[in-house]
Every structure is written in structure tokens, then in C-alpha cells.
Amino acid sequence: MKDDIKKVLLLGSGALKIGEAGEFDYSGSQALKALREEGIYTVLINPNIATVQTSEKIADKIYFLPVTPKFVERVIEREKPDGILLSFGGQTALNCGTALFRTGVFEKFAVRVLGTPVEAIMNTEDRELFVKKLDEISVKTPRSVAVTSVEDALSAAGQLGFPIIIRAAYTLGGQGSGFCSNTDELRTMAARAFSYSDQILVEESLKGWKEVEYEVVRDRFDNCITVCNMENFDPLGIHTGESIVVAPSQTLTNSEYHKLRELSIKIIRHIGIIGECNVQYALDPGSEDYRVIEVNARLSRSSALASKATGYPLAFVAAKLALGYGLHQLKNSVTRSTTACFEPALDYIVCKIPRWDLNKFQGVAHEIGSSMKSVGEIMAIGRTFEEAIQKGLRMIGLGMHGFVSNRNLSFNDIEKELSQPTDMRIFSIAEALEKGFDVDRIWELTRIDRWFLYKLQNISHIKKELEKYDSMESLPDRELLHAKINGFSDFQIARHVLKSENRAINEAMLSVRRHRRSRGIVPYVKQIDTLAAEYPAMTNYLYLTYSGMEHDIWYENDKRSVIVLGSGAYRIGSSVEFDWCSVNAINTIRKEGLRGVMINYNPETVSTDYDMCDRLYFDELSFERVMDIIDLETPRGVILAMGGQIPNNLAMRLHRQGVPILGTPPESIDRAEDRHKFSSMCDALDIDQPRWKELRSFEEINKFIEDIGFPVLIRPSYVLSGAAMNVVSNSTELVHFLELAASVSKEHPVVVSEFIEYAKEIEIDAVASGGDIVAYAISEHVEYAGVHSGDATIVFPPQKIYFETVRRIKRITREIARELNISGPFNIQFLARENDIKVIECNLRASRSMPFVSKVLKTNLIELATRVMLGVQWEKPHKSVFDLDYVGVKASQFSFSRLAKADPVLGVDMASTGEVGCIGDSFHEALLKAMYSVGYRMPVKAVLISSGPAKSKADLLEAVRLLEKRGYKIFATRGTQQFLSNAGIAAKVAHWPDEAASPNTVELIKLRVVDLVINIPKDLSATELSNDYQIRRSAVDYNIPLITNARLASAFINAFCSVPESEMEIKAWDEY
């Protein structure tokens, strides 16, 4: 089979979005590595330019194009691959592949689907087929009956037995769904559900059942293994992506474990998977009864987690199996001596914790449930559950210190918080324990298995025990070690024993550290070796634990280690781009013959693939843990510039401990990070900034606004709910924001800045050495300033800025680089109105746009920066940015459809979850490729426009005229319709959602009369009219493309009116 496969196409997953994130960069990269090892020519389609997989030497040919049937078909036509892999690019690749299979494209071009056959995939994707398939082998799925009347619902309930759950079919956001425990409840609920839908589903309720997953692998010889099982901390009802998950399962007996394992193998055989699949079960907590909830016939988030949890490279093996290998013919890549046909034995516990960023969204519901809202996750490794979960809760990066020891958490109704979980659920358990709730009471409210609750209670007890002491000298070693074994950080110990607060705590923490080191209480380094030490393993995959007495590895102390700090959990504002930077830094270090050492804990990344570095510490990026590792590694240096803000924030603290930080001096990082220091530097250099002040009362704020005028940008230091930053246009909004969402006081100052409207935003990404610029890339935003740079559409090289602007930007950049003595990557953001330039931000580290500009430039700025930082030979790139005869456009991916009720409007705080970068011969072409990649579609029928303030109405005018010329039907809300009519454009009035008249805006969306919605908010504030909100939300809920920015809308319209999809060039990256 292998021999006639010479060229293989792999589909990527596109931009990161909720439910489909970095894990597919990892899976795809692994698969490509497996193929290349076989000498197969690889072609990759993935518009996500910031990924590691879309890098040179990973795939042979890379297309930054949308993963949609039309584009993929054109690539197939051009490349004529022998085979295609569909299971490494998430649901996006799977859906695209299924569509191409249905339309006969694979057959037409004689492309073989490698691995699991498409029919098998379809059997798992279609609910009815799936249930039927499992019925054939007597495997149980949740029982469900579709009914069309209340009477039928009652008889269905009789059949299933109470409690039951009812769901209204074909509704959004779970309207009309709920639990019923008796006939009366069902009668009421069913009647209500029928008001939403003609059909309801009556299902048996599995509320409170355990949720358990298995990762199963099968080869073409029918050999099967289960690589890992995982148990959800939360009972069924909370999406596995929203739940804390442990591996391996902790509360299952041998009999339960192997019953579900045996079923998994039965299922994978019957469905006919070749490669990997994931089976999710509900398991009765009171018997061995079970139901199969779902089967994913592809690599998934869970499989990436399982790979990291066990060290078993699932995607790599799945790719080899797709080529026809048997499991017994492959080697275990950790031990390199034993076979891949085995099931890993763990001698540690891993704990995955989701990371939510719900505060970034206006109006979103904080309850967690059956749909996924989290944007990232972390994995913590320990040898006690307490150690793993406390590590993990620090890793999620929300300022928490562990399960206990957190401040500023308050719950109004703790019982409600426990029974209706939100993103704060775990901390509400801590609070409940603190308030004296016992495990049984918490179990009643949460149905979380008591074993987990006992363990959490143990953490609470230790905290109380620590509080009995008041100095390190009085604390017995046994107690101190016990706390460390149970995951307490030095910070937590300082807080509970030394009772330190605020600023003093950093000093107290250092004294805890000194004390425990003097007592010989230090963590030990253990390997993840897949076989629990049964066989010797050469593995470099490591973690630290206090349940140990010896290290698994020995240290050379040869000053050849260079440590790179990774970026932690993916979150809004920091994701795969920093992983690309970290991986490239590691690659460069290794190329120089040095030892590349990585610290990171995000299971979705490539940087945490132990193959990528010489040593991987899958552990915390806290000061304490980083210092622990530095003490062992005694490195030549540490690189902080690649992992975004988390490592950057450690700069001064590590520096004070004498840690050799490579690149830009830590004092300079501090001068750029500290608002006051940075401003005085700009003043001294005569560089303009928007005026700002840090203020502590309403009077001060009002006085300052009298000077600078509205609108102003407000950045509170203490946020109650909602966004951390906001623009306010008048005093009503100001009061509203500061009273409801944030606070202002002596302790909690706010920063008020002048907000400049209608200004262009321009960025420079650059590398400097000893204060001299070595390379740079200037890019511009399509949107005016006011849209966060992470949400903006970015064009590189810039197409519409003055030469004088460029000259001034270069001059300012040069001055800042020199003043701060920068050595390494940095990024500065500017506002430009006419040729008036203001600096708004300066980061002395790699920026989000680094992979994008590097790949468009075809010059790896991170490799260059790393060479500079290492102090090895580097060459200044010759080509000038302006020599490019093509254009790159970076567009943002939003996940509003996953975030029920969130207002899909853009503002000064970032809301996008991912991005793409596409290249075209013209701006129009690049823009279209990028926008199609993030889910926009070219409208074919009608456009609904509500164009907001006068300025944006004017901005849109010519674009709307073009739409009319192209024969699009135009619907507009009243004011817009009048404005257009005055300009001679015939548009039909669409009535506001709260008006009874027809055609109504929401109706046009629901009935899909329109296929593009342009809704420009009236002002920049959060207080949006509910009418506008309803239009935007409906567009998201009914999956109609929505644009909320006039500049972007106009650019998009101009682009699709001038370049039809069929005329877009299909060119690989290396052909530009």
C-alpha cells in the first residue's frame, strides 16, 4: 500500500476558534513528520499562517488558502496528490473532506482517502446512523424518542422512566430544553417546548453520570489499543472541553475501566476506523451501566491531550497506520526500543483545566454547560491529585495561586454557584469548603464524585494547618514537605504562614524559598516515559514533583543549555503565534549546537512536543518553578521574548536573582512595560503619545477630560465584570462604566487616555541588535484605531500609507531601539492621522504578528532575533520590505456563535480567538482569501445594511453603490435607507427588531433573505441599543456573515465585486 503513495495532501483546520484550536497544529505537524519520514511529498492547505505546520521543512508545499471544498478542489486539480488525510484538521477538514467525497471530487482526480474511510466518518457524524450502527453490536446509546404532541411525550416518558430531559428540535441556544422529574413537570415543560418547535425529543436523563473518554487506535490488521482513558471531574452535562479532566481515570475500578475499554475496541472495529478515534461514555456512578455519548472518528482535542498526557504520539502513529503500517511494526518513540503496540502506563496524574476568557465579551452568559466556551487549556502533571490541580489552577493564568489562597473572590449565592456551574466553579468549591460545607453537601449540589471533593478538602485542611504557624522556623519540615507534596507554592505558604500581604509577599516568598532550600526541600525531576520506569527510556519529557527523592536525569552543568519560556494557556490575545516563535527559537538554539530547553504547559502546542527540543519541562511558568529549573540547568541564558507576556512579566524578578537573560536588558523591558517610565522616555525623545493620566477619583477624571475631551479610553486596574478596557463618549457612559463594571479609588486607579478617532493604526515588527535595527516590517490596519490590533485586519506590506509616515515611523522606532538598547524582537504600534504620528504601545518581545510578517517576507525574523540574542553570527537581510510584489492580509476569526448572548461587536479589548494570513497578487485577492478563510462568504442575493454614524455612512457609500451596480438587493434600516436614497441608491426599508412591521431585520436574517449583514454600532461604547444587538446576534445565530466595521465592510465589498472567486489564483507560498 505504501509504495504507490508518493504525494499526500493534508487539510489543516484553519484559524483557531473555540472548539478547534492549537491541538490541530500539533496533530497536523506530527502527521506531516510521519509522512516525510517515509519520503512522501507533502502538500498542506491551511490559511493559519501562525502555525508551526505551515513552516518550511514541515510540509513540502504550503497553500495559505481557505479549507473549503472549492479551494481544496482547485488545489487537488493542480497538485494531483495520490492520497489525502482528512482526520488531522479537526471538524473543518473532516467536513470539507466529506463534502468533496459526496461530490465525487476524490474519485474524479483519483485521490485515495488514507486511513479511516469516509463512509465510516459519516456513520459517526450522523446521529441516526451512529445510533443504528452501535445498535448492531448491542452497544448502548442514550435512549431518545422524537414526539410531536404532549400526549406522545408523556407516553415516551413512561417508556424511558423519569427523570427525563426534553429538547426542542431545531432551536438555538437550548431554548425549550430542561429536566423533568415527574408527569406534571413534563406536561408544563413540553407545552412550553412546543411553542418553540413542532417536534421535541424526550431523552433519558443521565444527569450526574460520570463522563469518561477513551482514545482508541486500530491498524489495518485489526490490532487495537486504547492509549489513554480520561475522566471528567464534572459529571455529564458539562462539555468535556469545559470540564477539568484527569488522566488516567481515578474513580473507576478495574472492571469498569476494562468494560469500557473492551467496548471501545468493539466500536472501533465495527465502525472500521484505521487510525485513531475517541469514544465518550456516560457511566452510572451507582452501577456499571453506561451509554456511549459520542465517537469522534478523527484526531481531536482529547487525542492531543492524551498524547501529551502519556507521551504516546497519537497523530504520528495514526498517520503511519493510514499508510498501511501495523502497530506492531512501529516503535515507541519515547523508549525507541519497545513497540508502539502497547498501552502507556502512567506513574503520575495529569489534570487538564480549561481557560475561559468570558470577561472579554459583552453580554455573554457565564454558565458552563453542554457547549464549549473555553478558549484554551492547560495540563498539569503531578504525583498527587492535589499537586496537579494546584499547579493547574496557577497555570490557567487568571491570577490564582492554587485551589486555595486566592483573594477577591466572592460568591453571592454559593449554593446556586455550585448547582449551576459557571467558569468559577472550582473556586466556588473552595469557598464552600471554607464556609464549612461538607463533602456530602457539595456532592449533592455538584454531583462531582466525592473522591475529587475529598482531595480538594484535603487542600483546605492543609491550608488551615499552615495558618497555625507564623514563621518558617516554627513550621516543621514534615508539614512544609507535606504542603509542597500537595501542590502548595512558596507564595501560598508565604501567605498562610508568614501572613504576608501585597508588596511584602514577593519578599516573603523568597524567604520561604531560601528556608526550604536550606532544609533540603526541593522538587525532583521525573521523566514521562510511557512505561512507568519498566524499561529504560532516553526521554527528555520531564516534570517536577515533590513526591520524589531522586532526579531521573543528571545535569551536565556545561553552560550549553538555553532555556526558552513558552506562552502558557491559549487565551484571547496570546495563542499559536507565540508557539511558532518559541519553536523557532528552540530550532535556532539547536542549530547552533546548544541545548534547547523548553518550559511550557499547554497541551495544544507544538512547543510541548518532546521531539522539538533537547529537554522539555512540562511545568509551570511561575517564578518559583522557573527558578527551580534554572537552579538545575545552570543555563547559559534564558530567552523570555518568545512566549508573549507571561515570560516578559518575569524579567525583573529573574534578573534580580542573577539569572542571565538573553537579549534586551531586563531594565529596558521594565522601562517599556511601566507606563510612567515609558512616557517620560518618550517625552525625553520628543516622541508623541496620546495624552493620558493615572487617576484616582471622579473629580480628577472629569478635570482631565475637560482638557482632552471625549471620547476617552478607560483602563481600570480593578474590574468587576465585563471588559477591562472601554471607550466612553460622554459623561453618562463614563459614570455607567466606572460604577457598574469597574471601580475607581485610591487603591484602584484608572488610566484615562485621549482617544483619537479616525486615525490609521500602523505597526512595526522589528529585530534590533545592540540598539540598532537589523530588520523590520511595517504593516497597516484596515480598520481605524479603536479596533484592537488583535481583532483588526492587517495588511503587509502597507498599501495606503504616506512615504512620509513610513519615514517618521522608522525614525521613531530607531530612536526607541537605541534608547532601550534592544537586542531581539520588538513591536511598536502607532496612530497616524495625516503625518502626525503617536506611539500607543511598545512591546520588547515577539509580537502576535511576527509569524505573519516573517512568512510573507519569507525572512524568519525569530530565527534572526534568536541569533542576535544568542550572540552568534547573523546576517542582516538584504531585501527591502517594499520589494514585495504581492500582498499579505491577516484576518481575525471570531467565535461568537459559540458564545451564547455575547454581542459580536468589536472594541478596544480583543475578542477574536484566532487568525489567518493569506497571500495574493493584489490586496483584493489577499483580503478575500483571508476573509473566506475565517468564514465569510460572497453574498449572492441581498445585503442588509445599518450603517451607524454619519462618518461610517459616508465611508460605506461608494461600496453600496457598487453593490447596487452588481445587482444586489439592498435592505437598510430607516436612517441608512434615507441616506442612501438621498445619494440616489434605491434600498428597501428593513424595520427594526422591536417594530411589528415587515420586512423586519431579524426576519430577513432568519429566513435567509439576506446573505450579508453590515451593522455598524452607533458609537464606540458598550451600551448598545438592543435593536442593533438583536440584528448582530441574529446574524451570528443564523450563520449569516456579519461585518461591524465600515472600513472593513467597504474593503470586502470592493474586493468581492472586483475579483470573482473563480478568478483567484491558486498559488503555493513558494510561488510568490
Next chain:
Amino acid sequence: MRNNDRLSVRLTLEDGTVYRGWSFGAPVAAAGEVVFNTAMTGYPESLTDPSYRGQILCLTYPLVGNYGAPGKSEQDDLYMFYESSGVHISALIVSDYSFEFSHWNAIESLDEWLRRSNVPGIFGIDTRALTKRIREKGAMLGKVEPEGMTTDFYDPNKVNLVAEVSTSARKVYGNGKYRILLVDCGVKFNIIRNLLKRDTTIIRVPWDYDYSVEEYDGLFLTNGPGDPKMCRAAIDNIRKSLDDDRPIFGICLGNQLMALAAGADTYKLRYGHRSHNQPVQMVGTDRAYITSQNHGFAVNNNTLPAGWVPLFVNVNDNTNEGMKHVSRPFFSTQFHPEASGGPTDTDFLFDLFIENIERAGGSRH
């Protein structure tokens, strides 16, 4: 348990290495051979597995006791959740013992169960360090001594452990079509359960019982502890059966006893196979299976006499995992198709045994 109420315990290996931990289970001293098992679940099954007789068991999975201990519920004259009538290990070594447990099936904690069984446990040991030590130096004798207590080393390989764990009297289970004569060298109940599921009557006899007088359709040789060469009487009996044409199926020690009876040799492995994840390949095929194993001795493939061939080999270290006769219905496995604990992938071998009986003339009684 409060941190400061703990009783300190010392584990000493015969090479002089000392590990210190805390006591749970019975606060008594114990000695035996220290072995490790890398399974992540199934401690009740391991603890009651007679093959662990004389051994101090170190579990490499660090969190132990989570689901407590099951009671002695009975079905078909067998305890449902035990593999024999009680705990066989000499002592238990874990990293993190879970004092609280949670499971519908549990009636007591592991601590209470061990206490009742007078078996000591230690927690707070770096079990990974200990496992590496055993891996590098081979299985070693060890002793467990709570503070203030002492004991001497004890080598279980020098005694006939099988005699200690085998049934003392003939016992019959079930009332099925096929009569199975089961030579009990320390049988795990799940072997009996698996056979009973397949329409059998089981005549369980002591390890050294002369079964030539018994009427049966198939002979089953069970698992058991220690050095197979200690079981002279059993080997002699089996040798006679090899002249017979009634099907034989052996598991673990049963594999070794049949090999010795056939004229092959066995040897002690450096540190044995004790886990739920051992890959075996069926010789001459592309079929591989994940198996549960627990043995310190193995059959030397190179000594198999004419007429015998390896049936399975271990994919990791190529050791013998089973053998069969080329023309007669005799086969055996070194691994445990009955699992419990561990994966159930190879339970089809019980079907094969019944098919062999059927082919050899079926039920003759």
C-alpha cells in the same frame, strides 16, 4: 489522616538501600521479594492474586485506594470482586495513599482491608525511584519495618509457594456440558468464571493431585506463584497427560509447568512482567494483543522440544508468551487471558480451548 499522626516505616532492600515512608494497613513488619506492577487500576485484583504470594508489591501508579475495597459478595461459590479468598501479598508499597475513597462497590477502605488481613502498607515512598532500582538490579528481597519493629529477609523463591496457595481439597463448580479438570496452583477466580461462562463443570484439584482417576474432557493448568521447578508432582502428572489426546490449556505458571513437562527449560527473569500493557504477537501472524501479566519466570524458547512451537512472543523483549503442540490440542500462554485486572483482548483463547474439546470428541460424560 492528620500528617503528624503518622507512623514511620522503613523499607530495606537486600542491597542495603533504605526508603522511608508512612504506615497504612496493618502496623506490622513483613519480608519478601520486592516486585513492581505498572497497572493503573485493579489493586483489589492484584492483592488477591495468589501469584503474588511471598511478594512485597510496589504499585508504580502513585494514587492508590481511591475506590476503596470491595466486599466478599459471592456468586457461583466465588467471591465476585476477589481473585481468591483473601490478600496474598506480603506488603504493599505506594506513593500516595488515598485515605478517603468513593465507590458504590466499596465496603471499606484499602487501609481497613489491609489491617483486617494483617498486611502492612507503606505510602510516601518514591515508587519510581524504587522501580528503577529493581529494574537495574533485578527483583530483590526486601523487608518492611514500622518504627520500633524488625524482621529478617525472607526468600519466597526457596519455598514451595504453590503448596501454600493451592486448594486443599477437590471441589466442583458448575454443572455444564464440558468437564474441565483444573489443576489449582493458585488459581485466579476469573479463570473459573471464564470457564463457567462456557458451559463447563470444573473439578478443581490440589496442585499435586493425581487426577488420572478423574473423568474429564479438558485439562486446565492454572497460574500460581514462584519457581515452577518447585512443582515436581504437578510436572510429573502433566507429563503423563501429554501422552493423552485430551486438550490442555495452561496459563502463566501453567505454561511453565507444561513446558517443563514437555522437556523445555524455564529461567528467572531479571525483574519479571507485571502490568496490564504487555504486547504479545501471535507467531507467524500480524496479530498483536495487549495482555495482563504477572510472572517472574519464563520459558526458554530455545529449549522447546520437537513438536512444540512458540504460540506468542513478547513484542518488547521477544520472551516466550505461550506455546503449542504442532499436532495435538495443547496450548498455553504466559499472559493472562482471563485478565482481572487488565485487558480482556485474549479471552477468545477460552473459546479456543472449548473448540479443541469439541473437536477432540466433545463432552464424553
